[in-house]
Amino acid sequence: xxxxxxxxxxxxxxxxxxxxxxxxxxxxxxxxxxxxxxxxxxxxxxxxxxxxxxxxxxxxxxxxxxxxxxxxxxxx
Numbered sequence: 001x002x003x004x005x006x007x008x009x010x011x012x013x014x015x016x017x018x019x020x021x022x023x024x025x026x027x028x029x030x031x032x033x034x035x036x037x038x039x040x041x042x043x044x045x046x047x048x049x050x051x052x053x054x055x056x057x058x059x060x061x062x063x064x065x066x067x068x069x070x071x072x073x074x075x076x
Contacts, residue, residue: 005060008041027064032074034067049076 012018018041021027027038030049038045040061047055047063054076057063067074 006039006041008039011039028074030074030076034064034074037065037068038063047076 008018027045028034040057040059040063042059044059045057045061045063046053047057055063064074066072
């Protein structure tokens with residue numbers, strides 16, 4: 001995939017869980033404890049708060065990292 005910098009096969013081979021989500025499936029909610037980040041292999045993920053789209057993360061993008069960096073609960 002053009003622009004993709006992550007080798008998902010290597011992640012899988014090294015024990016990092018790969019998860020396929022259904023359309024509109026919630027990944028996590030604001031306020032939850034965050035102990036991982038997420039990489040988007042294909043498709044797109046909407047970051048929502050109170051029904052408003054804050055950002056759309058496309059294939060090759062990452063989200064959920066702030067909870068790991070600052071140790072605070074998920075913000076969106």
